Amino acid sequence: MARQIVFRLLAAAVLFSAGDSFLLGQDDLPEACCDAPLCDGVGCDGLDECCDAMLESTPRRCLSLQDRLPSMIGDFFAGPQTRAVGDYRLDRVFVFADDLDAPGTLPPGGSTLTISESGPVGIYASSLASVQQAQAIFRASGTLPAASLAGTIAGNATLTTADTISQIQAQLASTAQAYDIVLLQPPPGTYDTGVHAAFQSRNALTGTTVFDASASGAMLQGGTDSMNGGEDLDAYYFYDYLIRFDTALPSAANGGVGSMKIAEGGSVLPQDRVFFNYSFFDDVVASNASSGLNRFTPGFEKTFLGGQASVELRIPFATDAVSDLTATSTAVSNGSSAELGNIMLYVKGLLYGTDTYALTGGVGFGFSTADDIAVDLADGTPLLRVENDAVQIQPFLGWLYMPSQKWFAQGFTQFSFATDENDVWTNSGQGLQAAGSFDDPDYFFFDVALGCWAYRNDDAACLSGIIPTVEVHHTNSLGDDASIVTAGNIQVGNWGGTTSLTSAVVGTTFEFKQQGQLTAGYAVPLTSSDRQYDGAFRMQYTRLLR
CATH class of the missing domain: 2.40.160.40 (monomeric porin ompg)
Known part of the structure; x- marks a missing residue:
C-alpha cells in the first residue's frame, strides 16, 4: 500500500509540473522514471511492471x-x-602486296617512293604477327608460316615509303644483313574497307578495324641489300580487329x-x-x-x-x-x-x-x-x-x-x-x-x-x-x-x-x-x-x- 501511495504522489507531481505543455507525458520526469504513460492507479511492484501494465506489452522495459x-x-x-582502359584483339590479318617493282630510274633522293600495280590484293590470316617476324625468318633462311586467304581488295597493290630514297639507301648500306625493313605510310582507305569486310565475315562479334603501323613494312625480295632501281619489294600491312573500351567500373x-x-x-x-x-x-x-x-x-x-x-x-x-x-x-x-x-x-x-x-x-x-x-x-x-x-x-x-x-x-x-x-x-x-x-x-x-x-x-x-x-x-x-x-x-x-x-x-x-x-x-x-x-x-x- 505504501508503495502505491508513493507512485501516486510521484505521478501527481509529474502531471502538475508538465502542465499543458505540447510535449505531453513526462517532460520533467526524473531520469529514473520511464517515458511511458504514468502509473497512477496501477497495482504493480516496480516501474517496469508499471510500464508493462500501462502499455499492455509483456515484457517491455521503460526507455529514456x-x-x-x-x-x-x-x-x-x-x-x-575504378576504371578499365584497353583493347582486346578478336582477330589479326595482313594484306600482302608482293612483287611491287621499283622504277628503273629512281626519283630524286629527297623524294619518297610510291609504287602502284594492278590488283586484286590478297588478305591473309596466319600466325605471322609482324614484318619483324618475317625479317627474322628470312635472315635465318626459314620459310614463312602457312597463310589462308581471308579476302581480297579490288584496288591496286600499292606502297608509299615513309623515308626518302636517300634515307632508304643509307639504311640498306649501314647493315651487313639483307632484308632490312623499309618503313611505309598507311595504305589507302580502300584497304581498311576491304579488311573490315574480311573481319566481319570471319567473326561473330563486331569490332573495330585498326591498322598496326608498327608491325607493317616492306622488304626487298631475294636478299637484295641495295636499291638503285628496278628492285622488287614485298609490302606487309597488318590489321587488328579490336574490342576497345574506356569505362568506369562499379x-x-x-x-x-x-x-x-x-x-x-x-x-x-x-x-x-x-x-x-x-x-x-x-x-x-x-x-x-x-x-x-x-x-x-x-x-x-x-x-x-x-x-x-x-x-x-x-x-x-x-x-x-x-x-x-x-x-x-x-x-x-x-x-x-x-x-x-x-x-x-x-x-x-x-x-x-x-x-x-x-x-x-x-x-x-x-x-x-x-x-x-x-x-x-x-x-x-x-x-x-x-x-x-x-x-x-x-x-x-x-x-x-x-x-x-x-x-x-x-x-x-x-x-x-x-x-x-x-x-x-x-x-x-x-x-x-x-x-x-x-x-x-x-x-x-x-x-x-x-x-x-x-x-x-x-x-x-x-x-x-x-x-x-x-x-x-x-x-x-x-x-x-x-x-x-x-x-x-x-x-x-x-x-x-x-x-x-x-x-x-x-x-x-x-x-x-x-x-x-x-x-x-x-x-x-x-x-x-x-x-x-x-x-x-x-x-x-x-x-x-x-
Missing part, C-alpha cells in the same frame, strides 16, 4: 528519451571509382551494391532492435552509364554487458546492382541483377553518458561477400575480372547531445581501411591470367544530424512522436587514390586524385507506441565534382525491443 531517438538516415557512397569493394557506413541507419547508443532499410539511389555511376539502384538492408542490433555495449549485423542486397558488364565495339553495357553486398558487423560500447551527453565508440567490419566485377565480350568470353578481396575495418566514434527534452544533435566520425588488395585478371587472348592487384583507398567519414521532437504524446494509442531531422554527410579519401594494374593493352585500377563528397539529408521519423519507428528521408549531393548519385530516397522501419 535518448534511447528513443531515431537512427541516422545517411547518404550514399558508391565506393572507390566498385570492386562492394560489388556495385554500394559501401555502407555506421551512419546509414545506425544509432549512437547501444540498442536492442531489428530494422529493415530500403533505399533508392538515382543515377548511380556504374560503367559509362548511370542507373537507379534499389537496395534493401535487413539487420538487427543486440545489447550486452547490461546494455552498455551492442553488436549489430547488416545484410545489404540490391535487386539491380551492376557487377557484370559486356564490352562491344562501341561501348560497355551494364547488366543489372540481384546481388548481395558486403555483410557488415558493428560492435560498439558506451564510453560516457549523462542526461545531456553520450559518447560511444566501436569498430565495423565489412566482409567481402559481394560479387567480383566482371567484364565479358558479347559471346561470353571473359575479358577481365576484379576480385572483391579486401575486408574493410571501420573504427568510429559516436556522440549525442540533448540539451532539452525537445532538441538533440548526434553524429559519427568514422574511418575505413582496406586490409587487402583486389586481384585483377585480364585476357590477352590466352584466357584469364593473373595481372596484379590494386589497393582500395582509405576513407574518412563525418556525419552529423540535428533534430527535434515536433510532436510527442506518450499517452497516444498509436502515433507517439514526430521527429524531423536534417543531416550533413562528408566523405574524403585519405591521400591519393592512384593504384593501377597494367597487363598488355589493358589497364585497371584507381586513376588517382582524391575523393571529396558532401551530401545533405532531410527526413522525418514517426514513432508508434514508443516502440516502432518509421523513418523517411531524401539525400542530395552538394558537390558537383566526384558526384556518385543524383538523389537518394531512404526509408527504414525500426522495432525497438524492450
Whole structure:
C-alpha cells in the first residue's frame, strides 16, 4: 500500500509540473522514471511492471528519451571509382602486296617512293604477327608460316615509303644483313574497307578495324641489300580487329551494391532492435552509364554487458546492382541483377553518458561477400575480372547531445581501411591470367544530424512522436587514390586524385507506441565534382525491443 501511495504522489507531481505543455507525458520526469504513460492507479511492484501494465506489452522495459531517438538516415557512397582502359584483339590479318617493282630510274633522293600495280590484293590470316617476324625468318633462311586467304581488295597493290630514297639507301648500306625493313605510310582507305569486310565475315562479334603501323613494312625480295632501281619489294600491312573500351567500373569493394557506413541507419547508443532499410539511389555511376539502384538492408542490433555495449549485423542486397558488364565495339553495357553486398558487423560500447551527453565508440567490419566485377565480350568470353578481396575495418566514434527534452544533435566520425588488395585478371587472348592487384583507398567519414521532437504524446494509442531531422554527410579519401594494374593493352585500377563528397539529408521519423519507428528521408549531393548519385530516397522501419 505504501508503495502505491508513493507512485501516486510521484505521478501527481509529474502531471502538475508538465502542465499543458505540447510535449505531453513526462517532460520533467526524473531520469529514473520511464517515458511511458504514468502509473497512477496501477497495482504493480516496480516501474517496469508499471510500464508493462500501462502499455499492455509483456515484457517491455521503460526507455529514456535518448534511447528513443531515431537512427541516422545517411547518404550514399558508391565506393572507390575504378576504371578499365584497353583493347582486346578478336582477330589479326595482313594484306600482302608482293612483287611491287621499283622504277628503273629512281626519283630524286629527297623524294619518297610510291609504287602502284594492278590488283586484286590478297588478305591473309596466319600466325605471322609482324614484318619483324618475317625479317627474322628470312635472315635465318626459314620459310614463312602457312597463310589462308581471308579476302581480297579490288584496288591496286600499292606502297608509299615513309623515308626518302636517300634515307632508304643509307639504311640498306649501314647493315651487313639483307632484308632490312623499309618503313611505309598507311595504305589507302580502300584497304581498311576491304579488311573490315574480311573481319566481319570471319567473326561473330563486331569490332573495330585498326591498322598496326608498327608491325607493317616492306622488304626487298631475294636478299637484295641495295636499291638503285628496278628492285622488287614485298609490302606487309597488318590489321587488328579490336574490342576497345574506356569505362568506369562499379566498385570492386562492394560489388556495385554500394559501401555502407555506421551512419546509414545506425544509432549512437547501444540498442536492442531489428530494422529493415530500403533505399533508392538515382543515377548511380556504374560503367559509362548511370542507373537507379534499389537496395534493401535487413539487420538487427543486440545489447550486452547490461546494455552498455551492442553488436549489430547488416545484410545489404540490391535487386539491380551492376557487377557484370559486356564490352562491344562501341561501348560497355551494364547488366543489372540481384546481388548481395558486403555483410557488415558493428560492435560498439558506451564510453560516457549523462542526461545531456553520450559518447560511444566501436569498430565495423565489412566482409567481402559481394560479387567480383566482371567484364565479358558479347559471346561470353571473359575479358577481365576484379576480385572483391579486401575486408574493410571501420573504427568510429559516436556522440549525442540533448540539451532539452525537445532538441538533440548526434553524429559519427568514422574511418575505413582496406586490409587487402583486389586481384585483377585480364585476357590477352590466352584466357584469364593473373595481372596484379590494386589497393582500395582509405576513407574518412563525418556525419552529423540535428533534430527535434515536433510532436510527442506518450499517452497516444498509436502515433507517439514526430521527429524531423536534417543531416550533413562528408566523405574524403585519405591521400591519393592512384593504384593501377597494367597487363598488355589493358589497364585497371584507381586513376588517382582524391575523393571529396558532401551530401545533405532531410527526413522525418514517426514513432508508434514508443516502440516502432518509421523513418523517411531524401539525400542530395552538394558537390558537383566526384558526384556518385543524383538523389537518394531512404526509408527504414525500426522495432525497438524492450
